[in-house]
Amino acid sequence: MSKIIIGRYIPGDSIIYKMDPRGKLLATILFIFFIFLANNWLTYTITVAFSLVAILATKLKAKVLWDGVKPLIWLIFFTSLLQLFFTTGGKTYWSWTIFTISSYGLTNATYVFIRFTLIILISTVMTVTTMPLEIADAMEWLLTPLKLFKVPVDKIALVMSIALRFVPTLFDEVLKIMNAQRSRGADFNSGGLIKRAKAIAPLLVPLFISSLQTAIDLSTAMESRGYRGSEGRSRYRVLKWSKYDLANLFFFVILVALLLIFRTH
Amino acid sequence: MAIEFKHVNYIYSPGSPLEKKGLDDISFKLEENKFITLVGHTGSGKSTLMQHFNALLKPTSGEIDIAGMTIDSHSNNRQLKELRRHVSIVFQFPESQLFENTVLDDIAFGPKNFGYSEKEALDLAEEWLIKVGLDPEVGKKSPFDLSGGQMRRVAIAGVLAYQPDILCLDEPAAGLDPNAKKQMMQLFSDYQKAGHTVILVTHNMNDVADYADDVLVLEQGKLVKQATPRELFSDPQWLKDHYLDMPTAGQFAMQLKNYKFGENPLSLDELVAGIRKNLKR
Amino acid sequence: MEKKKIISFKNVSLTYPETKKPAVDNVSFDIAEGSWTAIIGHNGSGKSTITRLINGLLVPDNNPDTSIIVDGITLTDDTIWDVRDRVGIVFQNPDNQFVGATVADDVAFGLENRGIPRSEMLDIVEESVRKVGMASYMNAEPANLSGGQKQRVAIAGILAVKPKIIILDEATSMLDPNGRDSILSLVREMKAENNLTVISITHDIDEADEADDVIVLDDGVIIDQGSPEKIFNQPEMIERIGLEEPFIFKLKQKLIEAGIEIPDSVNKQEELLEVLWQLNSNM
Numbered sequence: 001m002s003k004i005i006i007g008r009y010i011p012g013d014s015i016i017y018k019m020d021p022r023g024k025l026l027a028t029i030l031f032i033f034f035i036f037l038a039n040n041w042l043t044y045t046i047t048v049a050f051s052l053v054a055i056l057a058t059k060l061k062a063k064v065l066w067d068g069v070k071p072l073i074w075l076i077f078f079t080s081l082l083q084l085f086f087t088t089g090g091k092t093y094w095s096w097t098i099f100t101i102s103s104y105g106l107t108n109a110t111y112v113f114i115r116f117t118l119i120i121l122i123s124t125v126m127t128v129t130t131m132p133l134e135i136a137d138a139m140e141w142l143l144t145p146l147k148l149f150k151v152p153v154d155k156i157a158l159v160m161s162i163a164l165r166f167v168p169t170l171f172d173e174v175l176k177i178m179n180a181q182r183s184r185g186a187d188f189n190s191g192g193l194i195k196r197a198k199a200i201a202p203l204l205v206p207l208f209i210s211s212l213q214t215a216i217d218l219s220t221a222m223e224s225r226g227y228r229g230s231e232g233r234s235r236y237r238v239l240k241w242s243k244y245d246l247a248n249l250f251f252f253v254i255l256v257a258l259l260l261i262f263r264t265h
Numbered sequence: 266m267a268i269e270f271k272h273v274n275y276i277y278s279p280g281s282p283l284e285k286k287g288l289d290d291i292s293f294k295l296e297e298n299k300f301i302t303l304v305g306h307t308g309s310g311k312s313t314l315m316q317h318f319n320a321l322l323k324p325t326s327g328e329i330d331i332a333g334m335t336i337d338s339h340s341n342n343r344q345l346k347e348l349r350r351h352v353s354i355v356f357q358f359p360e361s362q363l364f365e366n367t368v369l370d371d372i373a374f375g376p377k378n379f380g381y382s383e384k385e386a387l388d389l390a391e392e393w394l395i396k397v398g399l400d401p402e403v404g405k406k407s408p409f410d411l412s413g414g415q416m417r418r419v420a421i422a423g424v425l426a427y428q429p430d431i432l433c434l435d436e437p438a439a440g441l442d443p444n445a446k447k448q449m450m451q452l453f454s455d456y457q458k459a460g461h462t463v464i465l466v467t468h469n470m471n472d473v474a475d476y477a478d479d480v481l482v483l484e485q486g487k488l489v490k491q492a493t494p495r496e497l498f499s500d501p502q503w504l505k506d507h508y509l510d511m512p513t514a515g516q517f518a519m520q521l522k523n524y525k526f527g528e529n530p531l532s533l534d535e536l537v538a539g540i541r542k543n544l545k546r
Numbered sequence: 547m548e549k550k551k552i553i554s555f556k557n558v559s560l561t562y563p564e565t566k567k568p569a570v571d572n573v574s575f576d577i578a579e580g581s582w583t584a585i586i587g588h589n590g591s592g593k594s595t596i597t598r599l600i601n602g603l604l605v606p607d608n609n610p611d612t613s614i615i616v617d618g619i620t621l622t623d624d625t626i627w628d629v630r631d632r633v634g635i636v637f638q639n640p641d642n643q644f645v646g647a648t649v650a651d652d653v654a655f656g657l658e659n660r661g662i663p664r665s666e667m668l669d670i671v672e673e674s675v676r677k678v679g680m681a682s683y684m685n686a687e688p689a690n691l692s693g694g695q696k697q698r699v700a701i702a703g704i705l706a707v708k709p710k711i712i713i714l715d716e717a718t719s720m721l722d723p724n725g726r727d728s729i730l731s732l733v734r735e736m737k738a739e740n741n742l743t744v745i746s747i748t749h750d751i752d753e754a755d756e757a758d759d760v761i762v763l764d765d766g767v768i769i770d771q772g773s774p775e776k777i778f779n780q781p782e783m784i785e786r787i788g789l790e791e792p793f794i795f796k797l798k799q800k801l802i803e804a805g806i807e808i809p810d811s812v813n814k815q816e817e818l819l820e821v822l823w824q825l826n827s828n829m
Contacts, residue, residue: 165644165687168689179316179354180356180361180362183319183321183355183356184374184423185346185378185379186378202362209361209409210361213642214641214642217637217642220603221642222655224601224635225645226660226707227655228627228659234661234663234667236650236654238664306724307722440638440716441589442589442789443788445589445788468723508724517797517815521826522823523823523826523827524822533800534800536797537800537804540801540804540806541806543826544825
């Protein structure tokens with residue numbers, strides 16, 4: 001679990017950190033769409049080049065990014081191999097029962113590999129440089145139009161930020177309960193599936209009870225601190241666009257323009 | 266069969282940016298069947314040290330001899346279960362570990378894990394339910410229908426029921442009212458006198474003075490003192506330098522400037538006796 | 547001089563659903579403005595229920611003679627939010643009352659709820675955080691704070707909305723002695739500075755001994771109210787309800803039993819020290 005780096009903020013100080021989370025989130029989402037515009041070697045090279053600039057601009061160690069890709073590396077290879085063996089067309093180099101390696105397959109596999117890796121790298125750049133809370137704020141902003149359809153975006157946002165706030169608390173609680181039950185001879189790591197499933201009750205029940213207690217305490221505290229729904233609330237935390245976001249936008253527009261110009265039509 | 270720590274180091278998340286030294290070259294020896302207290306400030310490494318007693322944490326380097334076993338960084342999990350039968354930890358607010366449908370089942374959970382039959386485990390559960398001062402009627406109730414203080418007792422019964430030779434307690438009386446606290450401390454003191462080792466983590470110097478045979482003082486992951494309460498509290502300057510309090514009776518005695526106490530009184534009775542002696546001269 | 551009453555309970559009972567016995571049984575008391583009142587009693591004596599009745603988190607049993615008046619406002623469904631503006635509560639569990647993602651966010655929570663414009667909020671948050679000595683932790687996350695620090699933040703969040711009454715609902719019971727002492731001295735300081743009324747719900751007797759007024763609760767009933775001297779000079783009563791006397795009272799008792807003459811009027815540490823000094827120098 002702790003190996004997955006997407007979603008884990010690492011403090012730092014570079015241009016990317018200074019960008020507004022809304023811009024970063026939007027750029028990341030749009031990147032995932034626009035990368036599909038790339039369909040030849042030139043456009044893929046352009047995308048790789050732009051991604052490299054973004055990655056270098058974070059000033060993060062290569063290891064951090066590698067940690068982001070690592071857990072998904074087999075999925076990337078697997079998807080690429082599917083492309084390699086099941087795409088037909090162009091020159092056929094090798095064929096056995098249903099498997100074929102063709103020139104189209106080779107190119108497709110490489111494209112898929114690059115596309116997949118870049119998407120993960122760019123998502124890692126976003127999540128590593130943006131605090132979860134900021135991402136929640138950015139998501140709230142993205143969801144704002146839904147207010148028109150009576151979606152309680154403010155409440156959803158508050159719930160998200162509280163949920164994020166309690167992740168470490170919950171983690172501590174899990175660890176504490178596991179240690180307590182281990183001391184009582186519980187074993188969470190051995191035995192067959194049924195034995196393991198049974199072993200989880202001593203962990204889950206207390207966790208559920210304590211989460212419930214936390215929720216009750218929290219709602220009591222919120223109410224006594226004057227929380228009475230979203231109406232009439234003001235906001236302490238506001239996001240502000242800055243010149244760095246202009247750079248972000250500028251950079252992104254150029255990428256999309258280049259992709260549109262050089263892609264094979 | 267003493268407990269011995271030999272140059273134990275523990276490092277949290279080694280090799281990561283969050284690397285932190287938890288224990289720093291800790292060596293000490295404890296006699297068995299004594300009442301030991303472990304004191305130090307929040308973050309001094311008390312909990313880290315405590316979790317080494319039953320190998321919830323294994324030393325990064327160094328060795329621990331405990332309950333006839335040796336624990337080091339390579340100890341395997343099979344050994345650990347045997348160890349935990351003999352050495353148990355009661356964490357702070359242990360009522361949060363209750364999970365069974367009935368109080369008796371919950372108390373029997375530990376004994377069953379450690380190889381007692383269903384019947385034996387439930388018998389032990391009934392026995393300890395009464396020993397921790399609860400009504401036998403409570404046994405059939407759901408633990409979640411009890412008061413906080415009762416839940417605490419059930420949780421403690423759940424550990425005492427398999428009678429670990431070494432019982433480690435992390436602030437077991439935190440949040441209890443004075444009466445319940447007194448009873449609980451008495452329970453642990455009786456358990457120790459019945460031939461077990463009790464290791465108590467506490468901030469309360471009065472408990473140290475009242476119960477401890479031996480005190481370990483931790484500071485920033487290092488063991489800075491091992492002494493009897495008498496020795497520890499005979500050096501007010503040292504205590505002050507390490508931001509530790511004197512027991513209340515001792516604090517009061519120190520302010521009686523025109524009195525002479527042979528030894529700094531550690532309890533109310535000692536203080537009263539000391540005052541009488543001064544006045545009878 | 548009769549001081550102004552800031553809280554007044556008349557014939558208040560509360561019975562939780564699914565129980566027969568009321569948790570608080572026909573309780574009446576007054577609390578003077580600017581005082582420090584300790585409400586003591588064993589766990590389950592109804593102490594925390596009273597906290598929750600003061601700011602309308604719980605609604606008392608229906609009875610025409612019942613009234614709860616806070617700062618001149620009779621508590622009803624319509625005035626509940628006015629009352630909550632006047633009462634800040636620091637709860638027991640430091641983690642479960644920390645709403646914001648960072649210190650600053652948490653302190654701002656009460657202000658946000660009251661719709662205070664952001665421009666004003668910035669100053670108030672900064673000032674409140676500074677007052678409780680957490681200025682260097684403005685952007686710290688709760689996971690990286692100690693229990694005592696979290697309680698400081700809770701106090702900052704309360705100061706920010708400028709209440710008249712601050713209730714410590716066993717607020718120090720999960721802290722170590724250092725945390726406990728520092729929170730109590732902070733509250734004392736804030737009380738003096740802002741003329742607050744403090745109510746501390748506790749079974750820490752030494753904390754109660756420093757109060758102006760002590761209310762003793764047993765099984766939902768007030769069995770006594772008065773100065774610490776009055777309350778703690780009744781060792782049998784204190785023992786009977788499962789509490790302990792403050793050290794000084796225990797010592798005084800034992801000294802008297804040992805045949806040392808201590809005048810009845812001696813109820814404070816300094817007074818007892820004084821008497822003992824004199825006794826020894828007279829010899």
